Structures are given as C-alpha cells and as structure tokens.
Amino acid sequence: MLRYIRNRFIAMIPVLVGMSMLVFVTMRLIPGDAAVVFLGTKPTPEAIAAFREKAGLDKPMYLQYFDWIGRLAKGDLGISLTTGSDIGTELATRLPITAELTLLSMLVAVVVAVPLGVIAAIRHNSIVDLGLTSLGMIGLSLPNFWLGTLLVYFFAIKNPWFPPGGYIPFSEDPIGNLKSMALPALSLGLVSASVIMRMTRSSMLEVVRQDYVRTAQAKGLGQRAVITGHLLKNALIPVITVIGMEFGYIFGGAFLVEAVFYLPGIATYALLAINQRDYPVLQTIVLLVTLVFMLINLLVDVLYTYLDPRLRIG
C-alpha cells in the first residue's frame, strides 16, 4: 500500500512539472502589460523599467520560471502585482472559505445522494424509483448559478431566512457562518447529489445481481444486513470515484457560486486577478487548484484500493 502511494506520488511529478510550465508560459502570453496595469495609464519609461526589474520581468523567461519554482519550493508564493500584498497571506484568508464551501457542498451531496440512490435501487422499477431518477435528471441539468439565484429569491428575498450573500467567519459567529454558507452549499451540493445518486443507484443494481448477494439472502440474513454488509461496501467503489470527480466539479462551480453569493474565496480572487492581469496571483491559484485536484484523485485511488483489495497489485 505504501509503495503504491509512493509510486503514485512519483507519477504526479512529471504532470505537475508539465502543468507548471504550461501555466507559466500561458500567463506570460496574456495580452496587456502588467506594468501598465500596475503603474496607471501613463507611466514613464523609467518607471516601467524599474517595475520590470523589481518584478523580475527583465530576465529571460526560463530564468523567471526557475526563480518562481525555487521560491515556490521555499513556500514563497510571491507578491500580487496590483495590490503588492503577499499572495500567501491572501490565500491563507481566502482558502478556508473555498475549502469550507467545497466540504459543506460535498457533505450535502453525499448525505442526500447515497441514501436516495440506495432507496431507488431497492425499489427498482417502482414509482419511487421513477420519481427519484427523474429528480436526478432534473438536478443534473440545473446550472448551479441558477439554482443559487432561485434559492436566494425564495429563501433570502421572499422569506428572509438566510442572508442573500456575504461571508461571516466561523470564529466570529458559528451559527451566522453556517447560515451564510447554507444556500451556497445547497446550490453546489444538490447538483452533485444528482450525479452521485445516479451512480449509487446503478452501482447498487449491478451488485444486487451478484451471486454472493443471493448467498447472503439464502443463508437467511435480513434485508438490512444484506444491504449494509454486502451490497453497500461493494457498490461504493464506483460511487467513490464519482465523488472524487465531483470534487473537481465543485471546485469549478465555486467560481460561479462565490460570484452568486459574494463569498471572498479563492475563486473570487482568481476572477479579480484575471480582470487585472495579475498573473503571479493567477498562476499560483491555477497551480494550487490543480495540485489539490490531483491529490484528491490520488486519495480516491488509495481509497478504492483499500475497499477493493484486487486493485492493489500493479
């Protein structure tokens, strides 16, 4: 198991290196000079030269790349071109917001999806199954930013039960924090729940046909014991893959939902950086998100080698 994880880590390195080069070069191709954005509309040539030297923009591109990687390795994420603030500090306040949104959304998705998927599978071809699969199809097709908009209208404007937007830190007001995150987490989570529910249902139906399930039933186990002891553990393997993939979706969806609910997370930061051509910020965020995405994929693979020992060889 440890060897497997180590090998997977080693396999991540070339992808990460490729990715970092791609991101680095791409960001430098963005039209518009950062110096002009930073220094205002009419900077003197001297000011531009001084700025370029300070930001290291006068060096050859490959040297800039190695500088950047070297500093990243030391934990120095660089300085924002537009605000001059430390990117690491900024991320440290914004990352927890996006992380909270992601985790709460995932929680909503799993808590809703897995039980409903199991129920749909047990009641296969019944009216309950039809209702749940139709609901799943509807959820799958709902754009999260529209769902968020509808939730704001009905549960913040028509009935002011939740705030329509903004963020309250957990340390200041735990209840307020959860209230401010409820609608965003529902917007993202319910859409993912549809995907996970569909997978849970079809995966359960696949497993129900297996011989060992018939054996378990034949030896007189109750329905509950068969479901929890035999069906779920085996049916969960593909479900976990989908949950892992949904993390990526939720991360992408955070861009929209943070915009809908005015949450100051990293997605909002990235959008700001795009508009201001602040490429040190942008390249750091892209790389960070990619790294997180890869680590989640790794975690998913590790989880299912744990659940399915047959996958451990190789």
Next chain:
Amino acid sequence: MAVSAPSIARQARVRGSAPIWVHRLRGNRLALVGGTIVAIVVLVALLAPVLAPHSPYEQFTSDQLVGPSPTYPLGTDEFGRDVLSRVLFGARISIQVAAISVSIGLLIGGTFGLLAAYRGGAWDMAIMRVADVLFAFPSLLLAIAVLALLGPSLANVMVAIGIIFIPIFVRVTRAAGLVIVNEQYVEASRASGASGVRIALRHVLPNTLAPLLVQTTLAISYAILAEASLSFLGLGAQPPEPSWGSMLSSGRGFMTFAPWTAFAPGAAIFIAILGFNILGDGLRDVLDPRMKV
C-alpha cells in the same frame, strides 16, 4: 432455388447494426422525450427571428423592467428590452457555441485518439500524456485560464470549451479504437495492403461512432452549461449580446422587484441542458447496452 438479391440485402439489413439501433431508438422513451426537447431548442434557435415578437436589442425606454404582459410575454429588462425575444435569440448563441466547440473537440480529439489507437507505441504514449495534463485541470478552470489568455469574447469561449473536450474525445476514441484495431477484419484489411489512413477511416472510425455519438450529445449539454457559466462570469458574450448566462447575471441585480429577468434565461439554460442530457441517456441505453441498468 436461387434466393433473390434484394431479399439477401433485406436480411443483411435486418442483421446489420444500424437499422437495429435505429429501431431500438424509436422504442426508447428517453431518447424520444430528449430528442423532442432538443428539436424544439434547435428550432427556436433557427426560427428566432420569426418567433421573437421584438428585436432582442430594441430598447423600449418607457417600458423598463415591466412585468409579463401580452406585449412582453416574459417582461422587459433594465433597458426595456423584451426578455422573451432575448431568450429566443439566446438559443442561437448557445447552440452555435455548442456546435462549434464540440466540433473542435471532436475533430482534434478524435483524430489524435484514432492516431493513438492505431499507431500505438511512442505516439500513443505522447498523445496520452498530453491528454493527461489537459485532463488534470478541472474543466471550468481550464476554460477560464484559456479565456484569461485570449480575452473575453464569444469566439474565444468556443475555443476554450473546445479545448476542454479534446482530452475527453481523445480517450473515448482511443478506447473504442483499441478494441477494434485488434479485430480480425482490421488485420485482414491490413494484410490485403490497405493503408493506415484507409483502415482508420473505413474500419476503426465507423465502429467508434456509437460511443462518440453518446459522448457528443453529453458534450453539447456541457458546452451549453459552460457557455452560460462563462458568460455569467463576464468572460464570454459581451453586452448587448443576448447570451442566457449574461442575461441571468445582469437580471440578478433586479431580482427583488423584477425576478423574471433572472428566471427566464435560467429556465432556458435548464431546459436546453435537460433535453440533451435525456437524449444522451437514451442514446446510451440503446447504443451501449452494457451501461444500461
């Protein structure tokens, strides 16, 4: 007794794959429902100038943010433009972006996928590693990064979404292609001296069509969502273009007293995506029975 040629042909048709799946498709309720919704959306896109009661750009300055009425069935927006007309014209943008971006992904991804499957070895290795790198990005983030590079516009949205699809189509075509490359009829064709391109186009491509068709339908649904998302963020269609995403984004500001400005475009996005998703599910049931539960 000699069997007449037409009857053999008829038998072959019955046994041949295409007519059977076409027949099954007709009997599939999901495909029918999805197909109907998709047909309506496409028709709306084509006939928008005929169906729309007003121009999507005309500003009736005395009728700003007016609620639904016979003159303005879905009300007007903050500039006094007819929301229904803008939603109808919005279908054009969505379908156009979806068609072009999926074509980009299909052409580039499909070509490289076939190449990887057919050539194998170093080609396969190189193509798949590049696809892996593209795949490692969360898709919407990839599109956002591309738009940051190219600048916000509808044309760039098509490119950005097309790039998302490339690794997906590479994988689907390669996987389907790999199975077929090892079939005996391909070997026979190779032995009889057919060129690589001929084998790829004559044998491998037609047999990868079923999974490609399913993937294409789902890709269109994703493209519609992605275009709306990017325009919602201000990275896609620019005002005054009637994109569903940007209409929803600006309508949100008036939601307290004019909710129709946000509801209508959102509902349009939802219906279009729903149609393609249902059609995709139906097609998968028919074309790829292993996936059916």
